[in-house]
Amino acid sequence: MNNRWNEWIYKLWSPLYDTFFNSGEFRKARQKVFQGESYHENQRILFVGVGTGADLEWIHHQTLNITAIDYSNEMLEKARRKFRDSRIQFLKMDAQKMSFHDHQFDVVIGSLILSVVPDADQCLKEMIRVLKEDGELILFDKFIPEGRGLSPIKKVLRPLIRLAGTDIGLSFEALVEKYKGTISVQEDMPLMFNGMYRKIVIIKRHP
Numbered sequence: 609m610n611n612r613w614n615e616w617i618y619k620l621w622s623p624l625y626d627t628f629f630n631s632g633e634f635r636k637a638r639q640k641v642f643q644g645e646s647y648h649e650n651q652r653i654l655f656v657g658v659g660t661g662a663d664l665e666w667i668h669h670q671t672l673n674i675t676a677i678d679y680s681n682e683m684l685e686k687a688r689r690k691f692r693d694s695r696i697q698f699l700k701m702d703a704q705k706m707s708f709h710d711h712q713f714d715v716v717i718g719s720l721i722l723s724v725v726p727d728a729d730q731c732l733k734e735m736i737r738v739l740k741e742d743g744e745l746i747l748f749d750k751f752i753p754e755g756r757g758l759s760p761i762k763k764v765l766r767p768l769i770r771l772a773g774t775d776i777g778l779s780f781e782a783l784v785e786k787y788k789g790t791i792s793v794q795e796d797m798p799l800m801f802n803g804m805y806r807k808i809v810i811i812k813r814h815p
């Protein structure tokens with residue numbers, strides 16, 4: 609999997625995306641992700657892989673200082689159109705190699721992006737790099753439930769689903785292992801499909 613493939617796949621997904629991933633259970637899960645979260649106008653907030661902007665509906669996007677990146681022009685265009693009255697800065701950028709300085713953002717939000725980028729480890733590293741100390745990284749994504757492997761059927765399906773633009777075999781615990789001294793996991797809440805989809809809140813520690 610590489611960026612070019614993802615660009616093409618998400619160009620195809622863009623007209624249908626909200627019908628599948630911003631409705632029903634997904635919509636309810638997104639609402640839960642942002643329930644109780646409150647942000648201030650003086651905070652800088654980054655959405656990584658913002659897609660069509662499905663998450664933006666759940667926060668005060670008109671007043672907050674939001675930057676949103678994605679690699680697909682078509683997904684970004686959908687988001688731009690939906691939120692044309694806001695002052696959100698939409699940018700085409702690779703989540704694995706962001707052009708932001710270190711420690712720029714108070715809050716970084718990554719929904720369904722670690723399971724999509726070709727290199728989840730590199731993407732997580734970048735999310736942590738651009739986050740301020742004590743800043744909050746909010747993830748909403750699908751991971752293998754802790755202590756359980758992939759079922760035989762999922763092992764067979766994994767490469768096919770990967771071709772459709774997402775990985776069902778990512779382990780959050782393996783991903784964060786090497787950042788144990790840098791971050792702490794503040795919240796880890798199962799949201800959908802037997803705990804496959806989780807909300808995870810990470811705080812970046814002082815060195």
Ligand SMILES: C[S@@+](CC[C@H](N)C(=O)[O-])C[C@H]1O[C@@H](n2cnc3c(N)ncnc32)[C@H](O)[C@@H]1O
Pocket residue numbers: 611614615618629656657658659660661662663677678679680683701702703704718719720721724725726
């Ligand atoms: C499953 S969608 C999630 C979109 C949105 N965050 C949501 O929750 O609905 C994955 C998004 O990641 C974007 N993407 C894929 N590879 C990327 C990369 N290397 N850098 C930035 N965005 C990427 C895709 O274009 C797509 O919009």
